[in-house]
Amino acid sequence: MLNVPLLCYGKNCDHPPMAESAALEVKNLGFTYGGNTGPVLHDVNLRITPGEKVALVGPNGAGKSTMMKLILGLEKIQSGNITIYGHTANTCRHRVAMVPQKSSVDWSFPVSVRQVVTMGRYVHLGWFRNPGKKDREAVDSAMETMEISHIADKQVGELSGGQQQRVMLARTLAHDADLLLLDEPLNHVDIATQELMFHTIERICKMGKSVLVSTHDLGILTVHFSRVLFLDKTIIGDGPVKEVLTPQNIARAYGFEFHKGMENE
């Protein structure tokens, strides 16, 4: 049975999840940027079930962010297809929220923490309706979860890197999406923020939601993930950490020999 509550997405709520469907299914996905010399992604196939927490690893330029942008509709699908809870992605993207790479956000934009977190509610509201009581409660609850209520009125540009990441995760919590895409959320964040993020991810997966986390930190994988997707333009490994991070896969993707000490991690 599908363990995902039917959320109200305003006018978008006419696509409830299909029974027994994957949270995310990517089939034969390919993508090339205009003017680029070759495909950034080719023949990408993967399936994530409701409640799964999956790590996405791969070297710089492997296509991790591009794949997330395609899932979210920030880039147009050129070949293959993506379904979300059994529906073609463009009819069901209201179920997906993303924490983008920190470097891709304009932190100088004059906006407060509360305003950013409230943006997570716009999928339920549309852009022209003011947030109501339920929305304000969702925003307060998301800020409480990420322990940022005390800085709600601060401008986001004044925050530390870890606080900024907490704000972005709070925004996705306020959205109450069913599939969360986190693009390198752990970069430049303190240990306390990392722990809070993992604790929160764990909690939302137990609620039946699914989370895909891209990371370069291979050390955290054995501790926090039972499944890893290894992407290098196409999926070169999918499964438990030990089966995927093999010396062969690492040499193939990163172009260096496997360090002896890593075998026991």
Ligand SMILES: Nc1ncnc2c1ncn2[C@@H]1O[C@H](COP(=O)(O)OP(=O)(O)OP(=O)(O)O)[C@@H](O)[C@H]1O
């Ligand atoms: N807007 C764009 N226009 C043209 N090429 C792009 C664009 N965005 C990314 N690329 C290229 O596409 C390839 C994949 O980039 P992408 O950011 O998806 O990789 P990534 O795996 O997320 O890398 P990283 O780990 O460094 O963030 C790279 O060669 C990159 O230079």
